[in-house]
Amino acid sequence: MPDNDQQDNGKCVTIIFNPHSGQGDPEERKAAISNALAAHGYTCQYIATTPEEGAREAAATALKQGVDLLAVSGGDGTVVEALAAVMGTDVAVAVFPAGTGNLLSVNLGISRDPVKAADAALFGRRRTLDLARITVDGDEPKYFAIIAGAGFDAEMIAGAGREAKDKLGLLAYVWAALKNLGNGPIRVAILLDDAQRPIRRRVKSVMVANMAHLQGGVELIPGAQPDDGVLDVALLKTERLSEWFRLIVSAVTHSLHETNTIEFYKAHKIKVDLSKTQAVEYDGEAAGETRSFTVEIVPGAVTIMVPKAAES
Incomplete structure (x- = not known):
């Protein structure tokens, strides 16, 4: 149900609002x-997400009402x-x-500060942006905007449940990662794409x-761009603790291409077959388990407002 917080003055931003995101x-x-929007003379109409009506349904409702600018307050999944609702x-x-995590905003230079985000x-x-x-x-x-994966990263996401994230924040992912380091x-x-033989x-x-980026400016996928019309594939082969240490150092120092424990490829369409059932995630959301999945790029799918100073 839409919730108007102020008297309508003709300048209104419709906001899809996930009340369960984050810790605050x-x-x-x-x-x-x-308050940040009111400082510029705008009122807000909030549409809260619920277990029965997620952000995609809420955005579809907003589109039917007619909006020029749609805002979202929530995590990457929300x-x-x-975004999937506004494609086209x-x-x-x-x-x-x-x-x-807010990796979408990290990559696009959008601040968590409501005043800067409103600007x-x-x-x-x-x-x-591509999706x-x-x-x-x-x-x-x-659909996803940032990253999808199977194996260690998906096990880490699955291990960082809502309760853990509420209590620990980003440390929930660190704890889940440590618990899954020993998995084979x-x-x-x-x-x-149209290759005749798969990479094994x-x-x-x-x-x-x-x-490309994680929090703190760490570049996980060197050169990945959200508007280049291609997807980047990373195969993580790290097993020993010493290899993990070198991988972390390489990521922080932007030298991942120099390591031999991770391989990179580019493609428009990727089909992945796994030797055994594995957890899968996309944009930090656990997506169950599978032995096969396919990913395709959707070029120029959506438009996002970013700070004028943000890098292209």
């Missing part, structure tokens, strides 16, 4: 966003659900980051990315 008080978050329209989406929403520039479409076991396709490798066969490797994790 949702009412305080809502007030901070409203934002990407809303010229509606721009603004983001007020409120999740645990990007109202006075920033429009940036066209990726993932199909798991032939089920209905889903898997064999994968990866078919890139023994890996810890296979990741398909549309963006």
Whole structure:
């Protein structure tokens, strides 16, 4: 149900609001966003997500009402659900980051500060982004904006549940990663575009990315760009503790291409077959388990408002 926080004056931003994202008080978050937009003469109409109606359905409701600017306050999963609803329209989406990871905003230079996020929403520039479409076991396709994977990264995501993230924040992922370090490798066969033969490797994790960075400026997928029309594939072969240490150092020092424990490829379509059933994730959301999935790029799928100073 839409919730108008102020008297309508003709300048209104519709906001898809996930009250369960992040660790703070949702009412305080809502007030901070409203105040930041009110400083520029805008009112807000909030559409809260529920277990029955997620961000995609809420965004579809907003589109039916007619909006020029749609904003989302939530984590990466909430934002990407809303983005999937606006594909094929010229509606721009603004983001007020409120999740645990917020990797989409990290990669696009959007601040968690509601005042700065409001400035990007109202006075920033429009940036066209690709999305990726993932199909798991032939089920209905889903969309992601940042990264999907199977193996170690998905086990880490699955191990960092809502309760752990509420208590520990980003440390929930660190704890889950440590618990899964000892899990053995898997064999994968990866078919890139129209290749006749798959790439076969023994890996810890296979990741398909549309963006490059983690928190703190760490570049996990060197050179990945969210608007270049291609996907980046990373095959993580790290097993021993010493290899993990070198991998972390290489990521922090932006020298991953110099390591031999990770391989990189580019493609428009990637089919992944796994030797055994593995956990799968996309944009930090656990997506169950599978032995096969396919990812395809959707070029120029959506438009997001980013700060004028953000890098292209």
